[in-house]
Amino acid sequence: MTMPALQGLRGMVQKDGRSWAMVGGIKNPSCAHLAPHPIPPHLPPMSLPNHPVYLDNHATTPVDPRVIQAMRPFWEAQFANPASAEHVMGRAVAEAVEAAREHIAELIGASVAEIILTSGATEANNLAIKGAARFAASQGDPRRRIITVATEHKCVLESVRDLAQEGFEPVILPVGADGLLAPEVLRAACDENTLLVSIMAVNNEIGVIQDLAALGAIVKQAGAAFHTDAAQAAGRIPLDVGEIQADLLSLSGHKVYGPRGIGALYVRRRPRMRLAPLFSGGGQERGLRSGTLPAPLVVGFGEACRIAAIEGLLDSGRIAGQREVFLNRLRTEIPGLIINAEAAPRVSGNLNLTFPGGVSAQAIMEGAPLVCVSTGSACSSAEIEPSYVLQAIGLEPAAARATLRIGMGRFTSPAEAELAAATLAAAWHRAVSATDKASD
Ligand code: PLP
Numbered sequence: 001m002t003m004p005a006l007q008g009l010r011g012m013v014q015k016d017g018r019s020w021a022m023v024g025g026i027k028n029p030s031c032a033h034l035a036p037h038p039i040p041p042h043l044p045p046m047s048l049p050n051h052p053v054y055l056d057n058h059a060t061t062p063v064d065p066r067v068i069q070a071m072r073p074f075w076e077a078q079f080a081n082p083a084s085a086e087h088v089m090g091r092a093v094a095e096a097v098e099a100a101r102e103h104i105a106e107l108i109g110a111s112v113a114e115i116i117l118t119s120g121a122t123e124a125n126n127l128a129i130k131g132a133a134r135f136a137a138s139q140g141d142p143r144r145r146i147i148t149v150a151t152e153h154k155c156v157l158e159s160v161r162d163l164a165q166e167g168f169e170p171v172i173l174p175v176g177a178d179g180l181l182a183p184e185v186l187r188a189a190c191d192e193n194t195l196l197v198s199i200m201a202v203n204n205e206i207g208v209i210q211d212l213a214a215l216g217a218i219v220k221q222a223g224a225a226f227h228t229d230a231a232q233a234a235g236r237i238p239l240d241v242g243e244i245q246a247d248l249l250s251l252s253g254h255k256v257y258g259p260r261g262i263g264a265l266y267v268r269r270r271p272r273m274r275l276a277p278l279f280s281g282g283g284q285e286r287g288l289r290s291g292t293l294p295a296p297l298v299v300g301f302g303e304a305c306r307i308a309a310i311e312g313l314l315d316s317g318r319i320a321g322q323r324e325v326f327l328n329r330l331r332t333e334i335p336g337l338i339i340n341a342e343a344a345p346r347v348s349g350n351l352n353l354t355f356p357g358g359v360s361a362q363a364i365m366e367g368a369p370l371v372c373v374s375t376g377s378a379c380s381s382a383e384i385e386p387s388y389v390l391q392a393i394g395l396e397p398a399a400a401r402a403t404l405r406i407g408m409g410r411f412t413s414p415a416e417a418e419l420a421a422a423t424l425a426a427a428w429h430r431a432v433s434a435t436d437k438a439s440d
Contacts, residue, residue, distance in 0.1 A: 052370045053416045053423075057349055057409030058204050058232060059374060063300070064257040064410070070303035071259065074296035082295050083284060093295045100302020104264050107305040108230070108249060109240035116265045116285045117298055121231035122155040123278070124250035124265035125198075127289065128227045129159040131275030132196050132248065133168055138276060143195035143224075147171045149181050150392040152200050156229055160198065169193070177394045179208035179341035186215055190222035197224050201233035205389040205405050206341040207350025209237055216245035225273060231255050231263070235308030236316060236347040241266055247273040253297065257410055258304030262297035265289075315410050320348040322408050326417040327351065333425035340403065341393055349408035352390075354399050359431035361404045367427030371420045374405045 054062070074096065082097045084090025101112045118124045133146060146168050148160045160170045171189055175181050181199060190197065197219040202209050212228055219226040227248035230239055235256040241249055246266065253262040267273050267288065281290025308315075331337055336356035355364060361375045375387070386400030395403070404424075408417065 050370060052372050053420045054372045055406050055408055055412065055416075055420055056372045056374050057407035057412075058207075058255075058405060059407070060254045060260060061257045061409050062411055063254075063259055064304060064307060066307060067258055067300045067303045071296040071300040074299050078295070080295075082293050082298075083282070097293060097295055097298050100298045100305075103302040103306040103309070104251065105266075107234060107239065107309050108251070108266055109242055110249075110266050111269065113286075114241075114266050114269050116267055116288045117293060117301075118263045118265055118289055119261055120254070120263035121153075121229060121250045121252035122263075123289075124252075124263050125153070125155045125227075125229055126159050127265050127275060127278050128248040128250060128267075129156065129196065129198055130163065130278065131288070132225055132227070132273070133163050133166070134276040135274045136195055137166070137168075139274075141195065143193050144169045145171055145191065145194040146196045146198070147173060147186070147189050147194060147224075148198045149173050149175060149200065151175050151179060151203050151206070151389045152198065153204060153229060153231070156198055156200065168195075175392055177341070178344040179203055179206045179389075179393050180344050181210055181215060183211075183214050183218055186218050190218060190224060192223070194219075194222050194224040196227060197222075198227040198229065201228050201230040201239065202236060202347050203389065204232045205387060206344075206352045206393065207232075207346040207407075208341050208344040209233070209346060212244040212246070220245050232347065234305070235312045236349070238312075241268070248275075253301040253304060256301075256304045256308050259297045259300040262294060262301045264301070311410075316348040319408050319410070319412065322412050322414055322417040323348060323351060323406075325414050326406070326408070326421045329418055329421035330425055333421075334428055338399075340390065340395065349406075349412070351406040352403060353406065354395065354403045355428055356402075357428070357432040357435070358402075359428065359435055360401050362401075363431040363434075364404065364424060364427045367430050368420075368423045371423050371427075373407075373420075373424075375401075375403065 074093065078093055080089035080093045082090060082094040085094065098112065101115045105112045105115050118127060129146070136143065144167060146160050146163055148156055150172050164170050173181060173185055173189055199210055199212065199215055201212055216226050225247045226245055228244065228246050229250045231250060231252040232255060233239055234251050247268045249266040251264045254260040267275060275288055277288050277290065279290045284290050284293060334355065338354040340352040340354060355361065365373065386397045390400040390403055391397070
């Protein structure tokens with residue numbers, strides 16, 4: 001699509017001001033009955049010339065305006081340290097922190113005393129894995145095997161690998177072409193030496209949902225502790241720590257329309273899961289995570305979880321509709337487009353697409369600079385190496401390099417979905433002709 005055509009589509013969006021209901025005549029039958037979300041006032045309106053379309057909600061989500069509103073007083077008048085229990089201002093902030101903790105706990109079926117606040121899921125994963133291993137070893141537990149999966153986020157894989165230097169035995173299990181860990185593969189790997197198993201709930205590149213209830217049961221049968229990285233799952237699928245028999249579960253604020261820089265680790269109380277802390281300090285968070293709590297971020301995270309618990313399901317339905325709009329358009333324009341791990345259940349906003357025609361994802365992105373998508377997970381997309389997640393599901397490096405990750409979210413409109421698909425398709429056509437010409 002040429003630039004004027006692209007702006008023309010935006011013009012259609014502009015017609016109804018800041019609302020995105022049924023803009024541009026694009027109707028979406030599967031989500032038409034759902035109330036549209038107003039465009040958050042702090043997001044750039046689509047009517048701006050050269051306004052990008054954001055489809056990278058796995059990397060981070062925009063902060064919901066209701067979250068910003070909830071946080072504001074805690075940046076301004078209510079600035080006290082929540083640990084300052086001697087005075088009224090500290091106690092007021094502590095109350096807000098505890099209310100937020102309750103919302104976080106409710107989202108995953110936990111109790112407030114089981115939520116340890118961290119700086120994000122990276123820290124929560126490190127604390128869960130290293131903390132569990134080190135505590136057990138300090139108590140003379142002879143078990144050394146720590147199992148995880150090849151498609152985990154780097155912070156899980158590296159935490160498990162780091163423990164090899166402390167005498168633990170890392171075991172990295174393969175997944176199938178559908179991105180799923182087969183129960184029999186896990187069963188075969190779990191032995192009496194297994195201390196901990198860490199399996200992500202939803203993958204950050206291919207969006208597939210692991211069957212945690214089935215996998216958790218296997219881990220429990222083996223008598224090991226079970227950790228899940230639920231950073232990409234919270235607010236997108238229902239989560240219940242009891243149902244999945246999790247002892248530890250990691251969350252991130254910025255994947256649920258909350259602020260960046262905050263997260264949490266669920267730590268089971270009954271039976272009690274014991275961890276060694278990563279940091280020495282003032283002993284906040286039940287001695288597991290020293291450091292002054294960032295109250296505004298905690299309050300924002302709590303509000304984001306409260307909204308997710310109420311609206312997550314509605315969001316998923318509407319986002320699935322947006323994804324259909326996007327995919328239908330793209331498939332019409334690009335025969336041979338491949339959806340990776342198509343056979344597996346996946347979160348509604350995710351698509352991981354390999355483009356045909358021998359063109360690189362990089363070339364497509366360069367031809368569609370206003371469409372914000374990625375070639376892999378955010379932290380590895382700057383690397384030249386093709387995604388290890390895609391290689392783990394069997395893609396050759398060349399196919400991995402021709403792959404884009406799409407992440408739609410709460411604030412993606414049908415018009416944006418249509419516009420992004422048309423723009424990417426045009427960029428793909430241009431890249432294919434350029435390649436054809438070069439090889440003539
Ligand atoms: N785990 C998964 C599955 C993720 O997608 C991410 C973020 O990309 C993380 C962990 C790290 O989360 P945070 O940015 O909160 O440290």
